[in-house]
Structure formats: C-alpha cells, structure tokens
Amino acid sequence: MSTILFTHPSAELYGADRTLLQVVEAIAERNASPQAEGPRAPSRVVVALPRRGVLADRLEALGAIVEVGELGAALRADLAPGRFGKFLHKARRGARFVESLVERHGVDIVHTNTTVLIGAAYGAHRSSAHHVWHVHEILDNPSWARLGMRSLIKRWSDVAIANSRATAAAMLDPRIERAKTIYNGVARDRGxxxxxxxxxxxxxxxxxxxxxxxxxxxxxxxxxxxxxxxxxxxxxxxxxxxxxxxxxxxxxxxxxxxxxxxxxxxxxxxxxxxxxxxxxxxxxxxxxxxxxxxxxxxxxxxxxxxxxxxxxxxxxxxxxxxxxxxxxxxxxxxxxxxxxxxxxxxxxxxxxxxxxxxxxxxxxxxxxxxxxxFTHERYAEEMLGVYESLMAPWAVQRAA
Missing domain, CATH: 3.40.50.2000 (Glycogen Phosphorylase B;)
Incomplete structure (x- = not known):
C-alpha cells in the first residue's frame, strides 16, 4: 500500500479546498473497490493542514489522517521589508515538519496543493518521496515573485500540475519535463x-x-x-x-x-x-x-x-x-x-x-x-493517473 501526503494551506471549503477533497474522495472510492496489484493498489492518505476546520472533518470522514502543523506558507505580508528573515524561519519549520511526516508515515508521494507552501514544498523536495506540485495560483505582481516561483517549481517538483492553460502559461517553465494541465471538475452531478x-x-x-x-x-x-x-x-x-x-x-x-x-x-x-x-x-x-x-x-x-x-x-x-x-x-x-x-x-x-x-x-x-x-470523473482519473505513473515500476527515478 502506498502513502500519499497532501499539504494544504487552509481548512475551509473554497475552491482549492474542494479540489483537494475531490482527490481524497477519489482515492477513498478506489480503495473501497477491488483493486489490481501494483500502482493501482489502495493508498493511505495523510493530509497536513495549518489548523483544524471543516475541511479536516470532511477529510477524516473519508479515512484520511489529518496532521496539523507549520507548513511555511508565503503570504503577501512576508514580502514586506524586514519580514523576510521571519519568513525563512517559518519556511524552515514547515520543511522540517513535512520531512518528519514523510519519515513517520512512510510517505511515497507528497502532493503540495498550491504555490504558497514554500516550506512544505522544500521539505518534500528534500525528502525521499516523489513530489507533485499542484499550481492553483497566478502570481501577477510582483513579477520577480512569479519568475522566482517558476524556478522553484521546476527545481523542486517531479511532476507539476496546473489547473488551467492560463496558469500553466504564467507559472510553469516550458522546460519542465513532467508538466500537466488538469482542469478541475464538479464533484458529482446532482439531480x-x-x-x-x-x-x-x-x-x-x-x-x-x-x-x-x-x-x-x-x-x-x-x-x-x-x-x-x-x-x-x-x-x-x-x-x-x-x-x-x-x-x-x-x-x-x-x-x-x-x-x-x-x-x-x-x-x-x-x-x-x-x-x-x-x-x-x-x-x-x-x-x-x-x-x-x-x-x-x-x-x-x-x-x-x-x-x-x-x-x-x-x-x-x-x-x-x-x-x-x-x-x-x-x-x-x-x-x-x-x-x-x-x-x-x-x-x-x-x-x-x-x-x-x-x-x-x-x-x-x-x-x-x-x-x-469539467467532471469529477475526468479530474479524478487524471489526478490518480499522475500518482500511478510515479508508483509504477517503470517510473523515472527522482531527480537528485
């Protein structure tokens, strides 16, 4: 059984929160059905959040393990003069927390859900796990922040996912070898x-x-x-x-x-x-x-x-x-x-x-x-396909 660690910056139920919930729902559905061996085998889910909230309750109801701790999120206030040193300290704490979760839970894949989690992403990069960085933001100002983020995504991720072509054009370096655009989907077709x-x-x-x-x-x-x-x-x-x-x-x-x-x-x-x-x-x-x-x-x-x-x-x-x-x-x-x-x-x-x-x-x-x-089924299939490709025996080795 593989273990996937999701890191996420909030515990609410807005856009990126709901897309995370959909992926965990898809894993729970797959776990509940007969599975083949190999990369499609059941997966254990761990989710790291900065605090408790309605999202944590929903995730636990799906069988996920929720861990609460510092994730090293980069906020706009951290760009203010005199704040960068404090941010670096916060980011280091976030990296250490993620590395400890990878070791404690035997994590195979870390899915960083949004670009603001600089500390968590660095911890995922330093760890023994594969790193999927899911980009849900377009940074338009300041331009140096966008360019810097493009560089980090390229260097620290094994697979980069953008939620639209617009996001990919703005945030993903075209030289990234493993990049995908996966549209979000609606969770289910309600009658x-x-x-x-x-x-x-x-x-x-x-x-x-x-x-x-x-x-x-x-x-x-x-x-x-x-x-x-x-x-x-x-x-x-x-x-x-x-x-x-x-x-x-x-x-x-x-x-x-x-x-x-x-x-x-x-x-x-x-x-x-x-x-x-x-x-x-x-x-x-x-x-x-x-x-x-x-x-x-x-x-x-x-x-x-x-x-x-x-x-x-x-x-x-x-x-x-x-x-x-x-x-x-x-x-x-x-x-x-x-x-x-x-x-x-x-x-x-x-x-x-x-x-x-x-x-x-x-x-x-x-x-x-x-x-x-924009269906849940297509979104789930493509997201699970990313994890399966990383767990497959023929998957490329992680970059050093």
Whole structure:
C-alpha cells in the first residue's frame, strides 16, 4: 500500500479546498473497490493542514489522517521589508515538519496543493518521496515573485500540475519535463431532487418570483470583485437584479467583510444587494439564481464556482481573463466582460438578463459544457493517473 501526503494551506471549503477533497474522495472510492496489484493498489492518505476546520472533518470522514502543523506558507505580508528573515524561519519549520511526516508515515508521494507552501514544498523536495506540485495560483505582481516561483517549481517538483492553460502559461517553465494541465471538475452531478427547492431558496433570500437573481459566490477579499459588483449595481439603478454575495473572509481578515457590508448600506444598495456567509450547499443557491457572477479583478487561475454554476444550469457572467476564458463560452454559456470595468459588468448583466430567450438557452448549454469538459470523473482519473505513473515500476527515478 502506498502513502500519499497532501499539504494544504487552509481548512475551509473554497475552491482549492474542494479540489483537494475531490482527490481524497477519489482515492477513498478506489480503495473501497477491488483493486489490481501494483500502482493501482489502495493508498493511505495523510493530509497536513495549518489548523483544524471543516475541511479536516470532511477529510477524516473519508479515512484520511489529518496532521496539523507549520507548513511555511508565503503570504503577501512576508514580502514586506524586514519580514523576510521571519519568513525563512517559518519556511524552515514547515520543511522540517513535512520531512518528519514523510519519515513517520512512510510517505511515497507528497502532493503540495498550491504555490504558497514554500516550506512544505522544500521539505518534500528534500525528502525521499516523489513530489507533485499542484499550481492553483497566478502570481501577477510582483513579477520577480512569479519568475522566482517558476524556478522553484521546476527545481523542486517531479511532476507539476496546473489547473488551467492560463496558469500553466504564467507559472510553469516550458522546460519542465513532467508538466500537466488538469482542469478541475464538479464533484458529482446532482439531480434536481438533491437540490434545495428553487422557489423556497429564493423566498428565503427575500427574492420575489418576478425578480432576477444574480449570485456572486466566493471568499471576501480584495480581488474577487465584490466591490466591482456594487459599482455595477449603482450603474444599473432600478434595472439592477437582486444580487446575493455569498462568502466569508479568510481568518484574520474580517475587515474585508465589515467594509463590504458597510458599503452596501452607505451606498443605499441594501434593497438590491445582500451578503450571506459561506454556505456548504452552494449548488442549491446557484440553482436558484438566474446568473452567477465571477467578476474577479485579478486573473482567476481557474474559477471553480463557474463550473459549479454551469453544472446546475446557471449561466455565468465572468471577467474576461485567466482560466475563466477557458470555461465560459461568450454568448453561449454566459458572457465575458472587460476585467475591472463596472460599466462592462453592468452591460453584460443587462444584456443577459434582459433577453429571456437567450437566457433560457444559456442554461442547458452551460450544463452541457460542464458535463463534457469539467467532471469529477475526468479530474479524478487524471489526478490518480499522475500518482500511478510515479508508483509504477517503470517510473523515472527522482531527480537528485
């Protein structure tokens, strides 16, 4: 039996958290079925997190061993003058923690899930295990950080995985010998009977039967586009749909949510815009919406909420950059608008919601595109294939 160690920087249930959960679910499903010998034999899963949280509970329910400790995450604050020495100390602790887990659990493969885990990645590189580095970010500023990260990924990984072509172009050195682009997938195709009653969900939000509803899911931070949505709402005036912003801020950054809630009130938008905390039943909320908004002001490496919306037949209005360009087919499954432009976002909302016939055709097209390109089954098969290739007898030896 092989052992796979996943290192991950949070314990919540947002995009990268859910993709990790999907991989562990796939391993659990494979372990529960009859297996051949060799690289497809059952695997033991260990997950290292920086703290406990809902993700840890979900992972343990799947049979994973959860270890909590320092992982040496590189945060933007670590780039500030005078902080680099403290970061190096943190990174060394993270490396030692990962090396100790590899030795204690007899780990064969370390899967570093995101680029921020510099310490964990270095520990994986120094250890006896194979190292898979899964890139979920596009670092656009400062440029030296992106170039430095490209170099580290090339030097420290045995296999590098990007979650979109946009991520691969930005973050992976083209000279990497073993690099793959693997699109995220929706965990499962939920039938209508598994989703919350659409009318009931809308009533619970105070949305009338005749009102258009736009849902903007995601973490509350500086670049997910929540404030841009407020700007667009002001431009639309009475034509603005009901907008539900669904999400919570990262731990320790509650000021983002406090500021957003205050702006909704101060701008006089409370009758049209509301914020609700993160919900685990996001599919039911998305199914109740007429459109899903993904107005990120920085390039999304992928855009998991977009395919989650498409899976329940909800068209997506998204910023025209990053991985979203690979997900949304403009004019067919939704609309793409100029990034950072409130006027363009308002115009896209007006165009899509103002044409009932067009809106009705976009839903089925969105669902079909998700089923053809972004499924859990395809994602799981490709991810497990990476591990199997490393465990196969003919796998290349790790670089020194």
């Amino acid at each position: 209508d009977d598994e989703l919350g009653d659409r009318a009931k969900v809308r009533r619970g939000l105070g949305v009338g039967a005749g009102d258009a509803l736009a849902v903007l899911p995601g973490r509350i931070n500086s670049w997910k586009g929540q404030r841009l949505a407020l700007d667009a709402a002001e431009r639309l005036g009475d034509a603005c749909p009901r907008i539900v912003i669904a999400g919570s801020p990262p731990p320790g950054q509650e000021h983002f949510a406090i500021r957003l809630d205050a702006e909704i009130r101060e701008r006089g938008l409370a009758e049209r815009v509301m914020r609700i905390p993160f919900t685990e039943d996001l599919p039911s909320l998305l199914a109740a919406a007429d459109v899903c908004l993904v107005p990120s002001t920085r390039p999304e490496p992928f855009g998991l909420v977009a395919i989650e919306a498409m899976a329940v037949g909800t068209p997506v209005i998204a910023a025209d950059h990053g991985g979203l360009q690979e997900i949304v087919e403009h004019g067919v499954t939704g609309a793409l608008f100029a990034p950072g432009s409130a006027d363009a976002l308002a115009g896209a909302m007006r165009d899509v919601l103002g044409d009932p016939g067009r809106l009705a055709s976009m839903g089925p097209a969105a669902r079909e595109r998700q089923r053809s390109m």
